[in-house]
Amino acid sequence: ATVDPGARKRLKLLEIHRALNADPVDVEALRRAAVSEGGLLTNEIRRKVWPKLLNVNVYNLPPKPGKAVRTNHKDYNQVLMDVKRSLSRFPQGMRVDQRVALQQQLIDVILYVLKGNPQLHYYQGYHDIAVTFLLVMGPRMAAALLQILSTHHLRDFMDNTMENTKHILNYLMAILEQVKPELHEFIQRAEVGTIFALSWLITWYGHVLSEFCHTVRLYDFFLASHPLMAIYFAAVVVLHREEAVLRCDCDMPSVHQLLSQIPQALPYQALIQRAEELFSRYPPSQLAKQPALQHHKSIAVSSFQGFQLSRCLQRPDRVLRSEQWESAGAQCQPTSSPGASQLVRMAV
Incomplete structure (x- = not known):
């Protein structure tokens, strides 16, 4: 008998929820969900699962990248030119001021990763990956995920030669x-x-x-x-x-x-x-x-x-959240809510 697509989607959502709440997180179940039909279904789910696939603790993120990373950075001009040319990567119909704000964030996210990892060399096309993470995750999480990706999956492309x-x-x-x-x-x-x-x-x-x-x-x-x-x-x-x-x-x-x-x-x-x-x-x-x-x-x-072994030992978000509250007190603001930034929510 054919399985109703709605029922299949509900089952997948349930499996993802269980995997995220297992202790340690069931990364293999998340991997299966990401590969199987429909992938991770929505950007809201991606904001929860992508960090687990890259072993990023969303309750212990670096600060949001600011414009200070641009000072005297050797790649600034090239990144600026590439980002200016990336209009097609932003959703059609987005207001010009929103797109410009996201492009500024994109420059800062890229330069933040490069500044923190001097062994990495920028290449044309890197901004295409960075903008995907920015649109789904928002600037702070995008920077954290891009940093891991750049030192692992993308590392070969970021060498000083081709x-x-x-x-x-x-x-x-x-x-x-x-x-x-x-x-x-x-x-x-x-x-x-x-x-x-x-x-x-x-x-x-x-x-x-x-x-x-x-x-x-x-x-x-x-x-x-x-x-x-x-x-x-x-x-x-x-x-x-x-x-x-x-x-x-x-x-x-x-x-x-x-x-x-x-x-x-x-x-x-x-x-x-x-x-x-x-x-x-x-x-x-x-x-x-x-x-x-x-x-x-x-x-x-x-x-x-x-890298595979390290990501199998992650605690679920409820544990990471309570650990952050214990160490930082009641002033702690969970970085994973409300998903991304206002601009990103409007974009996707």
């Missing part, structure tokens, strides 16, 4: 070679390389998807997954377009033009499931034995096991 990023892009062709040798051989003959997938990977698709709901659906998936899952997803997008690719002229301009224009109406859940299947069948450890991947190591992959 070598680590190129290394991760090489996994794309390695996956295609395993799954569809004919498609892999065609793309190789066209000498198209993997540059078409660069903006997909380093922005977690935020730069190339026009619908915010699709972007956050993928963020649910990537936050719940291994750091290389975004490149497995790139592989399934290419596999999904196999027929169109093979109908192309086998030359670099034709194939590159086709692949670089990602379709908006993708079957997201089917692609997510296939990416998970390919990850299980061809794990990074197996692909890493291939000659193109042998002589390099991903920083994010190296630290992922420790």
Whole structure:
């Protein structure tokens, strides 16, 4: 019998509620919810679950980033230019003054993370990830989550050279070679390389998807997954377009033009499931034995096991809240309520 979608949604909400209130938090159940159909359903739920997926205590956040982070910062001008160009990432119909205020917050969130982590190097596209967190979480939580993400999942993209990023892009062709040798051989003959997938990977698709709901659906998936899952997803997008690719002229301009224009109406859940299947069948450890991947190591992959273990020991919010009240007294203001900021509530 078919399950009523409303009943399925209510069941998922109940499972998420139970997982959040378990002690320790049931991160594996939250991970399953983020990956399964519909992802985390609403931005209100994301505000509760995303911090748990990144092991962030929302009752012990750093102060809201202020304009002081801009002083003498080497990346300020580049960040400013990128944020000015990011109009399409804000909801249509938003008042100009609201958007400008959010853009100012976005600059401060990015510079806050960079200033606190001098080993990280800003890259164009980082702002696409930062704005997604700002719109869902508000500036204070966005800064905390972005800091963890930048030192883990995104760490390879924030090195002082592109070598680590190129290394991760090489996994794309390695996956295609395993799954569809004919498609892999065609793309190789066209000498198209993997540059078409660069903006997909380093922005977690935020730069190339026009619908915010699709972007956050993928963020649910990537936050719940291994750091290389975004490149497995790139592989399934290419596999999904196999027929169109093979109908192309086998030359670099034709194939590159086709692949670089990602379709908006993708079957997201089917692609997510296939990416998970390919990850299980061809794990990074197996692909890493291939000659193109042998002589390099991903920083994010190296630290992922420790990160996974640390997030399994989180206390539920009711415990974190009472601990904060005990240490700070009755003046404590829970940072997770009322969700995000007034601007963000209006935006999403």
